[in-house]
Amino acid sequence: MADDVTSPETEPRPEATSDRESTTEDEAQPAPETEPTSSSGDDAEKATVPDWPIGLHALGYGGDYNPEQWPMEVRLEDIELMREAGVNLISLAIFSWASIEPREGRYDWSWLDNIMDRLQAAGVRVALATATASPPPWLTANHPEILPRTAEGVVLHQGGRQAYAPSSPVYRDYAVKMAAAIAERYATHPALALWHIDNEIGCHVPHDYSESAERAFRTWLRRRYRMIDKLNEAWGTAFWSQRYSAFKDVLPPWAAPTYANPTQQLDFARFSSDTLLEYYKKLRDAVRPITPHVPATTNFMVSLSTKWMDYHRWAREVDVVATDHYTIADDPEREIDLALAADMTRGVAGGKPWILMEHSSGAVNWQPRNRAKGPGEMIRNSLAHVARGADSVMFFQFRQSKAGAEKFHSALVPHAGRNSSGWRESVRLGETLAALGDVAGARVPARVAMLFDYHAWWAIELDSHPSVDVTYGDRIRALYRELWYRNVTVDVVHPGEDLDGYDVVLVPSLYLVTDEHAAAIAAAAERGAHVVITYFSGIVDERDHIRLGGYPGAFRELLGMRTDEFFPLLADEQVTLDDGTTADVWTERLEVTTAEVLRTFTDGPLPGGPALTRNAVGEGAAWYVATRQDEAGTAALIEQVLGQAGVAPVAPAPRGVEVVRRVREGDDEGRSFLFVLNHTDGEASVPASGTELITGATVEGELRVPAHGSAVVAER
Ligand code: GAL
Numbered sequence: 001m002a003d004d005v006t007s008p009e010t011e012p013r014p015e016a017t018s019d020r021e022s023t024t025e026d027e028a029q030p031a032p033e034t035e036p037t038s039s040s041g042d043d044a045e046k047a048t049v050p051d052w053p054i055g056l057h058a059l060g061y062g063g064d065y066n067p068e069q070w071p072m073e074v075r076l077e078d079i080e081l082m083r084e085a086g087v088n089l090i091s092l093a094i095f096s097w098a099s100i101e102p103r104e105g106r107y108d109w110s111w112l113d114n115i116m117d118r119l120q121a122a123g124v125r126v127a128l129a130t131a132t133a134s135p136p137p138w139l140t141a142n143h144p145e146i147l148p149r150t151a152e153g154v155v156l157h158q159g160g161r162q163a164y165a166p167s168s169p170v171y172r173d174y175a176v177k178m179a180a181a182i183a184e185r186y187a188t189h190p191a192l193a194l195w196h197i198d199n200e201i202g203c204h205v206p207h208d209y210s211e212s213a214e215r216a217f218r219t220w221l222r223r224r225y226r227m228i229d230k231l232n233e234a235w236g237t238a239f240w241s242q243r244y245s246a247f248k249d250v251l252p253p254w255a256a257p258t259y260a261n262p263t264q265q266l267d268f269a270r271f272s273s274d275t276l277l278e279y280y281k282k283l284r285d286a287v288r289p290i291t292p293h294v295p296a297t298t299n300f301m302v303s304l305s306t307k308w309m310d311y312h313r314w315a316r317e318v319d320v321v322a323t324d325h326y327t328i329a330d331d332p333e334r335e336i337d338l339a340l341a342a343d344m345t346r347g348v349a350g351g352k353p354w355i356l357m358e359h360s361s362g363a364v365n366w367q368p369r370n371r372a373k374g375p376g377e378m379i380r381n382s383l384a385h386v387a388r389g390a391d392s393v394m395f396f397q398f399r400q401s402k403a404g405a406e407k408f409h410s411a412l413v414p415h416a417g418r419n420s421s422g423w424r425e426s427v428r429l430g431e432t433l434a435a436l437g438d439v440a441g442a443r444v445p446a447r448v449a450m451l452f453d454y455h456a457w458w459a460i461e462l463d464s465h466p467s468v469d470v471t472y473g474d475r476i477r478a479l480y481r482e483l484w485y486r487n488v489t490v491d492v493v494h495p496g497e498d499l500d501g502y503d504v505v506l507v508p509s510l511y512l513v514t515d516e517h518a519a520a521i522a523a524a525a526e527r528g529a530h531v532v533i534t535y536f537s538g539i540v541d542e543r544d545h546i547r548l549g550g551y552p553g554a555f556r557e558l559l560g561m562r563t564d565e566f567f568p569l570l571a572d573e574q575v576t577l578d579d580g581t582t583a584d585v586w587t588e589r590l591e592v593t594t595a596e597v598l599r600t601f602t603d604g605p606l607p608g609g610p611a612l613t614r615n616a617v618g619e620g621a622a623w624y625v626a627t628r629q630d631e632a633g634t635a636a637l638i639e640q641v642l643g644q645a646g647v648a649p650v651a652p653a654p655r656g657v658e659v660v661r662r663v664r665e666g667d668d669e670g671r672s673f674l675f676v677l678n679h680t681d682g683e684a685s686v687p688a689s690g691t692e693l694i695t696g697a698t699v700e701g702e703l704r705v706p707a708h709g710s711a712v713v714a715e716r
Contacts, residue, residue: 048292049288049292049293049294049295049296049319050293050295051295051319051320052194052295052297052319052320052355053125053193053194053320053391053392053440054125054193054194054293054294054295055125055193056088056089056125056193056392057437058088058433058434058437058440059386059391059392059393059433059434059436059437059439059440060088060089060125060355060391060392060393060394061085061086061087061088061089061392061393061394061429061430061433061434062082062087062088062089062090062091062124062392062394062395062398063087063090063091063358063394063395063396063397063398063411063412064090064091064094064358064394064395064396064397064398065078065090065091065092065115065397065398065399066094066095066096066397066398066399066401067092067111067115068096068099068111069399069401069402069403069404070399074399075114075115075118076118078398078399078413079118079119079122081413081418081423082119082122082124082398083122083123084427084430085412085423085426085427085429085430086427086430086431086433086434087124087398087412087430088123088124088125089124089125089126089127089193089392089394090119090124090125090126090127090398091126091127091128091129091196091357091394092112092115092116092119092126092127092128092129093112093128093129093130093131093182094129094131094133094196094199095131095133095134095161095199096112096129096131097131097132097133097134097135097136097178098134098136098137099111099112100112100131100178100181100182101136101178101181102136102138103138104138104139104142107181109185112185113185116128116186116189116191116192117191119191120189120190120191124191125191125193125194126189126191126192126193126194127193127194127195127196127297127357128182128186128192128194128195128196129195129196129197129198129199130175130178130179130182130195130196130197130198130283130286130287131178131179131182132175132178132179132197132198132283133161133162133198133199133200134161134162134163135158135163135164135171135174135175137158139171139174140157140158140163140164141158143170143171143174145168145170145210145211145212146164146165146168146170146171146174147163147164147165147210148163148164148165148166148205148208148209148210148213149165149208149209149210149213150209151207151209151252151253151254151255152254152255153209153254153255156204156205160204160405161204162203162204162205164205165205165208165210165212165213166201166202166205166208166275166276166278166279167208167210167212167213167215167216167275167278167279168210168212169212170212172279172282175198175279175282175283176282176283176286179197179283179286179287180286180287180290182287183195183286183287183290183291184290187290187291192291192294193294194294194295194296194297194320195284195287195291195294195295195296195297196297196298196299196322196357197280197283197284197287197296197297197298198279198280198283198298199298199299200298200299200301200324201276201277201279201280201298201309202272202273202276202308202309203301203306206272206273206276206307206308206309207268207269207272207308208272208275209252209254213252213272213275214251214252216271216275217250217251217252217268217271218247218248218250220267220271220274220275221247221250221267221271222247224267228244228245228246228247231244231247231250232244234263234267234543235261235263235264235267235543236261236263236543236545237261239261240261242261250264252268253265253268259463259464262459262462262463262464262544263543263544263545265458265462266455266458266459266462266543266544269308269455269458270310270455270458272308273308273309273310273313273314273454274310274313276309277309277310277313277314277317280298280314280317281317284296284317295319295320296318296319297318297319297320297321297322297355297357298318298322299322299323299324299357299358300314300315300321300322300323300324300345300348301323301324301325302323302325302341302344302345302348303325303337303340303341303344304337304340304341304344304472304473304476304477307454307457307458307461308454308458309454310454310455311348311454312348312453312454312494312496314348315348315349315350320349320352320354320355321345321348321349321352321354321355322354322355322356322357323341323345323348323354323355323356323357324356324357324358324359324396325338325341325342325345325356325358325359325385326358326359326360326364327359327360327373327381328367329363329364329367329369329370329371330367330368330369330371333481335380335381335384335658335677335679336477336480336481336484337477338381338384338385339384339388339480339484339658340476340477340480340484340492342356342384342385342387342388342389342390343388343450343480343489343490343491343492344452344492345388345389345390346388346389346444346491346492347452347491347492347493347494347497349389351389351443351444351491352389353389353390353391353440353441353442353443354389354390354391355390355391355392355394356382356385356390356392356393356394357392357394358394358395358396359381359382359385359393359394359395359396360373360395360396360409360410361373361378361395361410361411361412361414361422361425361426362378362410362414362422363408363409363410364409364410365405365406365407365408365409366409370408372410374708375708376708376709376710377708378425378429379425379428379429379432379710380677380678380679380708380709380710382429382432382433383432383675383677383710383712384658384660384675384677386433386436386439386662386675387444387658387660387662387675387677388444388660389443389444389662391439391440391441393429393433395411395412396409396411397409397411397412398411398412398413399411399412399413400413400414400415402415410422412426413426432694432710435693435694435696435712436673436693436694436712438664438671438673438693438714439662439673439712441664442662442663442664442665442671442672442673443662443663443664443665444489444491444660444661444662444663445489445661445663446489446490446491446502447488447489447501447502447503447504447645447647448483448488448489448490448491448502448503448504448505448506448642448647449490449491449492449493449497449499449502449504449505449506450476450479450480450490450491450492450493450505450506450508451493451494451495451505451506451507451508451510451521452476452492452493452494453494453495453510453512453513453517455512455542456472456495456509456510456511456512456513457472457473459511459512459540459544460472460509460511460512460536462544466536466566466568467566467568467569467585467586469568469569469571469584469585469586469628470509470535470536470568470585470586472508472509472511474508474509474585474628475508475509475534475535475625475628476492476508476509478508478628478629478631478634479506479508479532479534479634479638480492481634482634482635482638483638484658485655485656486638486642486649487649487650487651487652487653487657487658487659487660488642488647488648488649488650489650489660489661490506495510495513495514495517495520495521496516496517496520499520499521499523499524499529500524500527502524502529503528503529503530503645503646503647504529504530504531504532504641504642504645504647505521505524505525505529505530505531505532506532507521507531507532507533507534507537508534508537509534509535509536509537510533510537510538511536511537511538511539511540512539512540512541512542512544513537513538513540513541513554514541514542515541515554518538518554518555518558521533521555521558522555522557522558522617522622524620525558525617525618525620525621525622526617526618526619526620527618527619527620528618528619528620529620529645530620530621530623530641530644530645531558531617531620531621531622531623532623532625532637532641533552533555533558533559533622533623533624533625534624534625535586535588535625535626535627535628536552536586537552537554537555538551538552538553538554538555538556539551539552539553539554541554550562550563550564551563551564551566551588555622555624556593558615558617558622559595559613559615559622559624560592560593560594560595560613560615560617560622561590561591561592561593561595561610561613561615561624562590562591562593563588563589563590563591563626564589564590564591565588565589566586566587566588566589567587567588567589567604567605567606568585568586568587569584569585569586569587569604569605572584573604574604575587575601575602575603575604575605575627576601576602576603576604577599577600577601577602577611577612577627577629577633578599578600578601578602579599579633579636581629581630581632581633581636582630582633583601583611583627583628583629583630583633584627584628584630585627585628586626586627586628587601587604587605587606587609587611587626587627588606588626588627589606589609590609590610590613590624590626591610592610592613592615594615594616595613595614595615595622595624596613596614596615596616597610597612597613598612598613598614598623599611599612599633601627610626611625611626611627612624612625612626612627612629612637613626621644623637623641625637650674651674651676651686651687651688652686652687653676653684653686654680654682654684654685655680656678656679656680657676657677657678657679657680657684657686657705658675658676658677658678658679659674659675659676659677659686660674660675661673661674661675661715662675671714671715672714672715673693673712673713673714673715674686674688674690674703674712674713674715675710675711675712676688676703676705676710676711676712676713677705677710678705678706678707678708678709678710679708680707680708681707681708682707683704683705683706683707684704684705684707685702685703685704685705686702686703686705687701687702687703688701688702688703688713688715689701689713689715689716690713690714690715690716691713691714691716692711692712692713693712693713693714694710694711694712695711699713
């Protein structure tokens with residue numbers, strides 16, 4: 001079956017080349033390689049799509065709802081409970097394909113019609129899914145060719161979920177048909193407010209090696225390189241006798257005797273992200289002409305735990321960014337991971353408000369040990385997302401399942417039912433969010449940017465590198481953590497984002513960087529920003545080719561230094577710096593040209609060698625951190641940089657009390673909202689004046705927040 005191929009937006013189809021491979025094979029359409037911009041979506045196309053939110057006059061509150069798992073009396077109770085908790089937004093039909101179309105071509109809409117009507121009557125808006133997140137058993141049984149395959153050639157079968165190859169033209173045709181059928185059915189339904197396309201696309205199968213993927217990868221490569229020799233050049237195939245004479249011989253990076261070609265791996269990661277995005281676009285474009293009045297999104301998984309989807313690029317294709325986030329029960333600083341994920345999401349959303357599409361009210365079912373949340377934690381988590389730009393707080397899921405793999409996953413309505421602390425918390429959250437309606441649409445100002453790029457992440461963690469201990473998230477977390485404890489808000493943005501207006505630009509481990517982005521980073525320092533670059537940054541170009549002449553090729557001049565050898569530390573090896581702090585993982589032999597040496601190593605492989613340097617550049621400065629500093633060293637660095645840049649905390653607060661401000665821009669009254677989340681065991685006092693929105697209390701100069709509590713002050 002042929003895919004209904006749409007032509008790529010800006011890139012012409014490839015010319016016929018010396019490659020003799022048939023061009024009639026099924027094709028996955030890659031998006032052209034262009035840099036993300038801060039806006040999401042194509043403006044011309046978006047002109048017809050109204051802005052989210054539609055019909056919501058407050059912050060959104062609700063979650064995934066799976067009524068097909070319950071008899072009618074429970075569904076009726078659910079509607080009552082939604083009213084009781086003030087739920088106003090529900091995601092429906094995410095995994096409903098087999099319930100809607102139990103046999104091919106036989107549709108049963110009755111249950112969905114019924115619940116759509118009841119939700120409408122209860123004033124609940126619906127984010128309606130395309131029901132495609134898991135193909136029904138009849139489909140995989142009839143078409144086993146749609147099943148995905150691993151790099152080892154293992155077929156991933158029906159029985160869990162997401163058992164489809166996103167490049168499969170057969171699967172795409174079926175999924176498009178399902179999406180269009182559901183759109184036709186509910187096009188005029190008044191509850192329909194948002195399209196929820198598929199679900200966490202790429203969550204379980206970010207890389208597929210099925211036959212359709214193999215064909216689509218070649219098509220993607222032909223479009224990217226046009227000539228096989230261009231691919232040979234980009235992939236450095238003069239190495240290990242890898243030279244290709246035709247595209248037809250090129251394979252995905254299957255399990256191989258040893259390291260697969262790194263650029264092949266990187267391109268396969270790019271292809272895989274593009275292919276999943278293409279799948280999203282096919283479904284979005286199936287519902288769009290039928291419902292041009294309904295915006296579309298899909299739930300991203302923006303955090304340092306989900307690596308393979310390039311959400312900066314994906315964000316251009318959704319009408320509003322939505323994301324899912326789950327805290328890790330045995331992470332004692334999980335509120336920091338949450339805050340980082342939320343700030344990353346705001347960066348993906350170009351600074352605009354976004355939807356928290358899923359988080360958990362308590363335990364999940366997929367960690368080794370799934371503990372319920374502590375006192376006040378669910379509300380603090382919810383408000384931390386709102387503080388950082390979420391305008392809706394949604395959960396997986398509304399009612400806890402009694403069967404299936406997720407029966408031990410918490411929900412707004414727990415197994416214990418209405419008479420439970422969980423349900424009382426759900427009601428309390430509804431009341432809290434209702435009191436915060438004015439926050440919707442407000443922005444989150446920040447003077448510090450942290451650069452984050454999926455392609456750099458994919459590349460830095462390829463195999464056969466100087467040290468397995470160098471990971472992308474490591475310095476991102478470490479620098480972010482220091483800022484979090486100081487209540488300095490950070491925009492986590494793509495390197496292509498406009499850096500004007502930031503006083504500090506952090507560049508953690510940006511191993512792969514384009515010339516253009518390196519120039520923009522240098523320009524930020526010239527203009528007056530303090531740019532902080534950590535080790536193993538600026539090493540390669542977008543093809544993963546070393547930038548020659550001394551490391552870090554892209555930033556040597558900016559940093560006023562040059563490295564001729566890396567000396568990664570051995571497992572458990574530590575070095576000491578001249579201020580008594582320690583470091584591990586990384587050292588390098590660097591010489592300064594114009595930079596000043598701020599710290600040196602006193603031991604280890606390079607005693608006396610520079611560990612931290614600072615180069616005065618234009619109106620600003622470029623700092624280089626040549627080792628993995630311990631907490632004390634990282635804290636001292638951040639203090640110094642913030643001090644020199646004149647960046648102060650949002651408000652002074654005890655350690656562990658999170659303070660973030662949202663501001664209504666362009667609002668004549670210039671209203672702002674101060675979120676104070678007390679993650680500690682003691683009462684906290686924070687300077688503030690205005691009205692505390694949850695209690696309605698007037699605050700005069702000092703806000704007191706109880707242990708584990710939350711407060712939001714509409715400031716005066
Ligand atoms: C998400 C998914 C939901 C549910 C949830 C459990 O990955 O979208 O359907 O499985 O995790 O935490």
